[in-house]
Amino acid sequence: MVRLPYLTALTTLFSYGLLFAFGQMRDFFRKILDLWKSKNLQGYAPICLGLEDFYTRRLYLRIQDCFNRPIASAPDAWIDVVERYSKDSNKTLHRTSKINKCLNLGSYNYLGFAAADEYCTPRVIESLKQYSPSTCSARVDGGTTKLHAELEEVVARFVRKPAAILFGMGYATNSAIIPALIGKGGLIISDSLNHNSIVNGARGSGATVRVFQHNSAAHLEEVLREQIAEGQPRTHRPWKKIIVIIEGIYSMEGELCKLPEIIAVCKKYKAYTYLDEAHSIGAIGKSGRGVCELLGVDTADMDIMMGTFTKSFGSCGGYIAASKEIIQHLKNTCPAHFYATSMSPPAAQQVISAIKVVLGEDGSNRGAQKLAQIRDNSNFFRSELHKMGFEVLGDNDSPVMPIMLYNPAKIPAFSRECLRRNLAVVTVAFPATPLLLARARICISASHTREDMIKALEVISKVGDLVGIKYFPVEPQKHLTDKIQKKLE
Amino acid sequence: MASSAMLVTTAALDWVSAAFDAPLARAVVFGIHIDGHLVVEMLLIAVILFQLSRKSYKHPKKPLTEKEIDDLCEEWVPEPLCPPISEEKQFHTPTLESAAAPHTIVNGKEVVNFASANYLGLIGHEKIINSCIGSLEKYGVGSCGPRAFYGTIDVHLDCEKKIANFLGTPDSIIYSYGISTIFSVIPAFCKKGDIIVADEGVHWGVQNGLYLSRSTVVYFKHNDMASLQSTLEKLTRGNKRAEKLRRYIVVEAVYQNSGQVAPLDEIIRLKEKYRFRVILDENHSFGVLGNSGRGLAEYYGVPIEKIDIITAGMGNSLATDGGFCTGSVRVVDHQRLSSSGYVFSASLPPYLATAAISAVDYLEENPSILATLKNNIALLRKGLSDVAGLEVSSSPQSPIVFLKLKKSRGSQDKDLQVLEKIVSRVLHEDSVFLVTSKRSTLDKCRLPVGIRIFVSAGHSESDILKAVDSLKRVAALELE
Ligand SMILES: Cc1ncc(COP(=O)(O)O)c(C=O)c1O
Ligand SMILES: Cc1ncc(COP(=O)(O)O)c(C=O)c1O
Numbered sequence: 001m002v003r004l005p006y007l008t009a010l011t012t013l014f015s016y017g018l019l020f021a022f023g024q025m026r027d028f029f030r031k032i033l034d035l036w037k038s039k040n041l042q043g044y045a046p047i048c049l050g051l052e053d054f055y056t057r058r059l060y061l062r063i064q065d066c067f068n069r070p071i072a073s074a075p076d077a078w079i080d081v082v083e084r085y086s087k088d089s090n091k092t093l094h095r096t097s098k099i100n101k102c103l104n105l106g107s108y109n110y111l112g113f114a115a116a117d118e119y120c121t122p123r124v125i126e127s128l129k130q131y132s133p134s135t136c137s138a139r140v141d142g143g144t145t146k147l148h149a150e151l152e153e154v155v156a157r158f159v160r161k162p163a164a165i166l167f168g169m170g171y172a173t174n175s176a177i178i179p180a181l182i183g184k185g186g187l188i189i190s191d192s193l194n195h196n197s198i199v200n201g202a203r204g205s206g207a208t209v210r211v212f213q214h215n216s217a218a219h220l221e222e223v224l225r226e227q228i229a230e231g232q233p234r235t236h237r238p239w240k241k242i243i244v245i246i247e248g249i250y251s252m253e254g255e256l257c258k259l260p261e262i263i264a265v266c267k268k269y270k271a272y273t274y275l276d277e278a279h280s281i282g283a284i285g286k287s288g289r290g291v292c293e294l295l296g297v298d299t300a301d302m303d304i305m306m307g308t309f310t311k312s313f314g315s316c317g318g319y320i321a322a323s324k325e326i327i328q329h330l331k332n333t334c335p336a337h338f339y340a341t342s343m344s345p346p347a348a349q350q351v352i353s354a355i356k357v358v359l360g361e362d363g364s365n366r367g368a369q370k371l372a373q374i375r376d377n378s379n380f381f382r383s384e385l386h387k388m389g390f391e392v393l394g395d396n397d398s399p400v401m402p403i404m405l406y407n408p409a410k411i412p413a414f415s416r417e418c419l420r421r422n423l424a425v426v427t428v429a430f431p432a433t434p435l436l437l438a439r440a441r442i443c444i445s446a447s448h449t450r451e452d453m454i455k456a457l458e459v460i461s462k463v464g465d466l467v468g469i470k471y472f473p474v475e476p477q478k479h480l481t482d483k484i485q486k487k488l489e
Numbered sequence: 490m491a492s493s494a495m496l497v498t499t500a501a502l503d504w505v506s507a508a509f510d511a512p513l514a515r516a517v518v519f520g521i522h523i524d525g526h527l528v529v530e531m532l533l534i535a536v537i538l539f540q541l542s543r544k545s546y547k548h549p550k551k552p553l554t555e556k557e558i559d560d561l562c563e564e565w566v567p568e569p570l571c572p573p574i575s576e577e578k579q580f581h582t583p584t585l586e587s588a589a590a591p592h593t594i595v596n597g598k599e600v601v602n603f604a605s606a607n608y609l610g611l612i613g614h615e616k617i618i619n620s621c622i623g624s625l626e627k628y629g630v631g632s633c634g635p636r637a638f639y640g641t642i643d644v645h646l647d648c649e650k651k652i653a654n655f656l657g658t659p660d661s662i663i664y665s666y667g668i669s670t671i672f673s674v675i676p677a678f679c680k681k682g683d684i685i686v687a688d689e690g691v692h693w694g695v696q697n698g699l700y701l702s703r704s705t706v707v708y709f710k711h712n713d714m715a716s717l718q719s720t721l722e723k724l725t726r727g728n729k730r731a732e733k734l735r736r737y738i739v740v741e742a743v744y745q746n747s748g749q750v751a752p753l754d755e756i757i758r759l760k761e762k763y764r765f766r767v768i769l770d771e772n773h774s775f776g777v778l779g780n781s782g783r784g785l786a787e788y789y790g791v792p793i794e795k796i797d798i799i800t801a802g803m804g805n806s807l808a809t810d811g812g813f814c815t816g817s818v819r820v821v822d823h824q825r826l827s828s829s830g831y832v833f834s835a836s837l838p839p840y841l842a843t844a845a846i847s848a849v850d851y852l853e854e855n856p857s858i859l860a861t862l863k864n865n866i867a868l869l870r871k872g873l874s875d876v877a878g879l880e881v882s883s884s885p886q887s888p889i890v891f892l893k894l895k896k897s898r899g900s901q902d903k904d905l906q907v908l909e910k911i912v913s914r915v916l917h918e919d920s921v922f923l924v925t926s927k928r929s930t931l932d933k934c935r936l937p938v939g940i941r942i943f944v945s946a947g948h949s950e951s952d953i954l955k956a957v958d959s960l961k962r963v964a965a966l967e968l969e
Contacts (some may be wrong), residue, residue, distance in 0.1 A: 044765040045735045047678065047797075048823055056826050067637040068825070070646055074629035075639055082643060095646065105639070107633040108835070114633045116626055124630060125622055131807050132612045133621055135589040135605060135845045137943075141924040142593075142604030145585045168810060169666035171834035173628050175697075176668075179931055181570060196833040228565050229558045241567040303570055310835035314631045316665065329571035332579060335693045335929040339745075340668040343520055343805030345588075346621075347838060350630040426638040 003391075004406070004436060005471065006190040012406045012436050017280055019408065039103055055430070057406070061091055066415040068425055070167035072099055075107035076115035077447040081424055102419065104454055105442045109478030110283035110399050111370045113314030113354045119362045120314075120353035124346045131345035140168075140331070143342030151348045152319075155463075156356050159281065159289060159307070160299045161321035163328075166337050168343040170266030170278055170308030171197040173318030176336035177306070178274075178328070179205040185232060185240040189223055189271070191215065193250050198276060200358055202245070208233065214253075217261035220244065224269040242271040243303075250278030250289035251442070254394020254401045256280075259295045267301065273305040282312025283399050288358045288371050294397065315350040317343040375447040377453055384457050393439070402428070402439040403460075403469065410467050411438050417463040423456055495702065505686075515875045522616030580909075580927060583916065591947035593922070598877050601952045603942045608777050608847070608888045609858050610947025611808035617847045624843035624849075632836040636825075640836040649841040652813050655849050656783055657793055661815035662824050664846075665837040667802025670812030671770050672698035673830030674800050677823065678768070679704040679737055687739040688712060690746045693932045695739060696828040697772060711936060712749045714759070721763040736765040742774035742785035746775060746926065746936050748776070748883025748891035753789040757796075766797040776806030777888050778847075781856045782907040788886065809844035810819075862888065862946040865953055869944055872957030881961070882939065892960075893939035894968075901928065905938050911960070911967050919959035 004171040065084060073080040086092060107114060119158045127147060137143040148166060156164040167173040178201030182188060186207040189415050190198060202209045205341050210227060213219040217457045224242070231238050231406065245259050257275070266273045277290045285293030291309070292299050299305065309315040320330060329335055358367040385392045391404040405411055415427045429438040448456075464470050512602040535622040553561070590613040592756075611617055624644065634640035645663060654662040675698030679685055683704040687695065690711035699706045707724065710716035717738070725731050737759055740751045751769075760767050771784045779787025784801075786793045798820055802812040814824060824831055836939040852858070870889050873881050876892070883891035898904050908925040915921050928934065928939045942956070 028782070038679055043732065044766065047735065047766070049735075049821060052680075053823065053827075054581065056823075060826060068641050069639060070641045070643050071639055072643045074627065075633040076629070077644075079639060081639075085544040097641070098743065104639065109633045114629045116629060120630075121625065121697060125625060126624065128621055129618060130588065132614075132618065133591070133841055134612065134804055135585070135805055136606040136607040136808055137613050137924075138588055140580055140582055142583070142585065142589055142602060142922060144582050145589070149584055157653050167832060172666050172669050175672075175886055180929075185862055196829050200701060200829060204697055225558050229553055229561045238565055239567070241570065243570075259663060269562055270565065308835075310631050310633065314629055316631050316635055316835060316838045325574065326571050328574050332574065333930045335931050336695070338927060338932075339693050340666065341802065341810055344810050344838065345839070346625070347630055350787040392869055397892075424639060462746070482846060 008406045008471070009436060011406070015408045016435065019059050023054060026058065027054070040217075048075065063415075064090060065093060066332070066412050069419075070095060074115040075104060075109055075302055077109075077112070077449070077452055078447055079103055079104045079107075079424060081419070084142050089409040100419070100422065102422045102424040103448075103452055104424050105236070105444070105456060106217055106424050108279065108311035108443055109447065110279075110312060110374055110443070111288070111354070111358065112314040112316070112445050113312070113350070113357075114449070117353075119349055119357050119364075119366070123353045124350050125480050127349035128346040133344055133346065135341065135342050135345065139337045139342045145342075145345050145348075147345045147348040147352070148363040149340060151343075151352050154352050154355050155319045156321055158359070159277075159321045160324070161294075161302075163324045163326075163335065164319050165327050165330050165334070166317060166319050166343050166348070168317050168340060168347075170310055170318035172336050172340060173306060173308070173320060174198050175201040175204060176277065176340075177304075177330065177335055178202055178243075179321055180334040181205075181274075181304070181326075182207045182241060182243055185237070187227055187242045188238045189220065189227070189242060189243060189398065190245045191247065191250075193253060194245060194247060195251070195276065198245055198247075207243075210260055211241045214250070214257060215221070215258050216234070217258055217265050219268070220262060221265045224265065224271060229271060242269070244271045244330070245274040245276065248275060248277040249284070249398050249400055251279050251400060252428060252439075254392075254398045254403065254441075256284075256395045256398055257291055259291055259297045263297055263301050270305040273301070275302050275306065277305060277307040277378070278318075279311055279400060281307040282354075282358060283374060284397055286371070288312070288367070291386065309351045313351045313354040315347045315354070336386040349383070358451070370446040373448075374444060377446065377448050378444045380450075381442065381453055383458070386472075387474070388457075388461050388464065389472040390460075390464060391469075391471045399444040401444070402446060403442065403444045403464075405438045405467075405469055406436065408438060410469060413467045414440055414463060416465060418459060421459045421463070423459045425460075495778060525610045535646075537944055550879045560696075564599045569809070581913075583922065591945050591949075591952060592604060595916070598920055600861060600916065601948070601955055602922045603944070603948075603956060604922050604924045605945070606773065606805035606888070606943045607808055607860060607945045607947065608773075608781075608806040608943070609852065610945045611806075611848050611851065612947075614808070614851070616851065617808070617844050619848040620843050621840045624840040628839035631838050635831065635832065635837055636836045642836070642839045642842070642847065644839045644842040645836060648845050649813070651846050651849050655853065656799070656815055658815040660820045660821040661813050662828075662831065663803075663820045663842065664812045664814070664831055665834050667772070667804045667810065667812040668694040669830035669834070670800045670802060670814055671695050672701060673828045674798060674814050674824065675699060675739065675768065676702040677828040678736065678798065678820075680733060683735040683737070684731060685737045685739055686717065686724065688741065688744070688751075690744050690749070690936045691703055691739065691741055691770070692745040692772075692934070693929060694732065694739070696933055699739065710742065711747065714755045717756070718759055721759055721765065725763050732764075735765075739768045739808070741770040741772065742778065743772070743884075743887045743889060743911055745773060745889070746885040746934050748889040748941070750778075750884035750886055751785065753785050753791055753796075757791055760888055767795075768798045768800070769796050771799055771801040773805055773887070773889055775801040777850060777859070777862065778886060780859070782806070782852050782859050784913065803824065803841075803845050804849075807845050807848040809841045809848060811841055811845070858946040862944065865944050865948050866890065866944065868950065868953050869942065869957065872954065873960065876961050879940070879964050882937075888944050889937045890942040890944060892942065895936045897937065901935075903936050907967070908940055913965050914963045914967070915959045916955075918963070919955065921956045921959045923956070923960075
């Protein structure tokens with residue numbers, strides 16, 4: 001967990017206070033100036049009310065060049081970042097034709113399937129020729145091709161559940177499935193750091209939503225006991241059902257779910273479990289089967305297993321894996337199955353092929369190598385960052401590692417300085433994280449070589465010194481360079 | 490109980506007032522007679538003040554003991570996660586063995602496909618497939634990240650520019666999934682307290698967006714402008730507060746649930762009169778309506794700036810996937826940080842963006858396919874004008890030809906069963922693939938169900954006649 005030092009908290013708050021004050025001042029003068037402008041929208045309330053987009057206008061725009069950086073290549077280990085310029089102090093950015101080849105520490109390309117792959121790409125192109133990019137129809141109508149049927153089988157087998165159902169987007173998987181499973185009179189208990197798609201799905205379901213402290217089985221138990229004892233608000237009828245929603249790897253924290261403890265609590269209190277493996281499926285576990293395999297939890301204990309194909313498998317879409325009855329129920333009720341265009345067939349083929357590679361069914365051991373590579377890369381990178389004195393969140397084996405920045409000024413500084421040294425990193429700030437806990441986030445890939453890792457560490461160390469984010473003491477003696485020398489020999 | 494207590498109190502008060510009345514009968518202080526009444530009233534006020542100053546009465550709350558909670562938890566039995574499945578509610582969906590083009594293969598047999606909203610017949614188009622192959626080789630399949638974090642590929646920006654240029658709007662923004670477009674756009678602009686007036690026939694994506702926005706939603710009768718006007722009038726007349734709120738009208742251009750086309754000219758007149766903004770979902774009209782396929786605004790000759798927010802899926806006429814939203818720069822930029830389906834989801838696979846660009850290119854170069862589509866629609870409607878027991882209820886321009894039962898069987902489920910039977914026979918006996926308008930149980934739309942026929946420019950005259958003949962034959966057998 002984050003240990004926010006007192007002094008850092010103070011300086012961070014002060015920085016935001018300053019930005020806020022200046023923003024307010026500029027808004028004030030803007031208002032006075034606008035009095036003279038003609039008002040052609042008489043009678044309409046403004047499309048964004050005063051403070052709603054204050055953050056965007058006055059804070060985000062100053063550093064927007066750190067986000068949405070266009071690239072002109074596959075999101076592989078090295079990417080071509082397109083240079084942009086601004087003529088109005090960052091309010092609008094324009095693309096140039098210049099590109100900057102950078103080492104990519106930002107994409108969720110955990111297994112390195114983002115770029116053309118010797119096994120997958122020919123098959124994807126074949127499927128594209130056979131099925132075209134789209135079916136223009138929903139799954140329940142004319143949107144089910146043989147590839148969809150095959151992928152459902154492959155996924156079910158891969159995650160070790162009896163059946164599965166597909167959707168064309170991970171976000172919509174969560175937001176359309178949850179309402180089909182639970183409604184009024186039901187209770188959803190959600191981890192406090194769950195992804196926005198889960199939050200929206202829970203909200204859309206009409207069920208009551210309660211939150212438990214991030215990854216705390218003890219607090220979950222407390223909430224469960226309290227809620228079961230009290231029942232529904234006002235009427236005190238017993239809850240119809242309770243679903244506990246958790247994630248495999250929390251993408252902003254890099255933490256693994258404390259699955260065994262949480263499952264034990266859920267079992268004890270007869271709550272159903274819903275596990276979102278967006279970031280963990282394919283990326284962790286001995287054979288890439290995700291957090292259950294890594295932590296030794298039987299998938300039979302999990303009622304609903306959700307995951308996405310946008311990360312490890314380098315495709316698009318999402319799945320739900322569960323018992324045959326539940327999948328059949330979803331196929332009879334889930335709105336995304338009825339109304340959304342089915343997953344693009346070539347993208348389905350990409351996932352089928354990628355899973356075959358991971359399982360070694362392509363007749364090579366590339367899958368096992370990829371899995372070993374990402375584990376090694378992640379653990380090496382994490383331990384080196386720790387040694388340099390960075391405050392790195394998350395658990396071992398997790399390929400996601402946030403480096404805490406805190407102060408708002410350090411966000412663009414870190415990002416721009418890294419980019420200047422040809423390192424593409426992701427910085428995350430409010431609203432994706434709490435205001436005070438801005439961070440940079442590294443996503444490791446199996447396609448990174450050891451040389452890539454070492455180059456990245458050198459740059460990050462240098463920029464870390466420059467920006468002042470080595471909040472912990474540097475581990476004495478073992479200087480990185482010595483170690484690197486040894487490793488390279 | 491209460492009344493006897495009242496009696497006792499009244500008696501006591503009477504006694505007190507009488508007791509005071511006697512000795513103080515003539516006392517006057519500062520010109521006020523001090524009599525029994527006054528004393529009693531003072532007394533009462535004092536009691537009231539005393540009572541008010543006390544904490545409000547609460548049940549003596551004894552928290553449950555651990556043992557009691559244990560028992561409650563022990564006793565609690567949850568419902569199963571899904572209800573038992575009844576056989577008749579299951580839909581049997583055919584599996585396609587080739588592309589969902591106007592002719593496709595089901596169960597090893599070639600069938601004519603009227604189930605795909607492939608309006609321009611672009612599925613299987615060689616040029617588009619070749620552009621996708623180029624894109625796949627350069628960019629891979631997925632984008633492996635949301636737009637903010639290196640998930641913005643140059644083709645996304647090109648695609649956004651292409652669509653904006655095509656429609657003549659300042660800017661546009663693409664989403665990675667058609668249905669997520671509208672349910673993210675509505676909550677990005679409408680918040681708690683805002684007013685939305687929506688058509689009662691909108692599809693589930695819109696319904697979900699309306700629900701997630703938490704705004705005050707008022708529905709008007711399906712595609713009924715008199716009902717829209719009276720709703721707007723009711724909401725705004727004499728309501729000063731409404732002026733300070735954001736107000737939106739949410740409509741679809743061609744309703745997925747009925748094939749009706751919204752009368753945009755009338756909607757624009759009303760919106761300007763009552764000062765509402767319009768959110769228009771062009772799922773089934775973009776690339777279809779208007780002389781060059783620019784959608785409903787072109788069809789009605791309305792300047793596109795008059796529509797504040799336009800959304801559409803690209804999984805229909807453009808034969809790719811994803812969706813877009815277009816409007817002023819302000820509208821588009823606001824979404825880039827505030828629209829959840831855009832911010833929190835991986836971006837559209839680049840080859841699908843390339844396919845969209847190629848599709849728009851193709852449409853710009855070959856506007857004549859729209860004439861073919863129009864002819865096909867007209868031909869089908871003409872053929873279906875006298876089918877036993879069924880009637881065409883969609884608008885003449887709609888690429889979705891909607892056939893509903895002349896006589897409902899009493900409920901949506903029963904109607905659907907009848908229609909499913911027809912559709913299934915048409916597929917198995919005559920190799921024509923049609924679909925009914927199946928509804929998810931979460932869908933709140935109550936419009937009649939029907940057979941939805943998606944016409945494509947890729948259908949030949951004989952395809953259409955085949956469908957007409959088959960429907961006529963089977964409907965006559967099933968419905969008479
Ligand atoms: C609504 C609104 N807010 C803020 C700004 C930017 O203001 P400033 O130039 O003071 O940063 C503008 C500029 O056009 C604006 O229209
Ligand atoms: C936990 C979680 N669930 C769902 C999603 C959404 O997946 P997609 O990007 O495929 O829409 C994400 C994506 O970031 C995620 O982190």
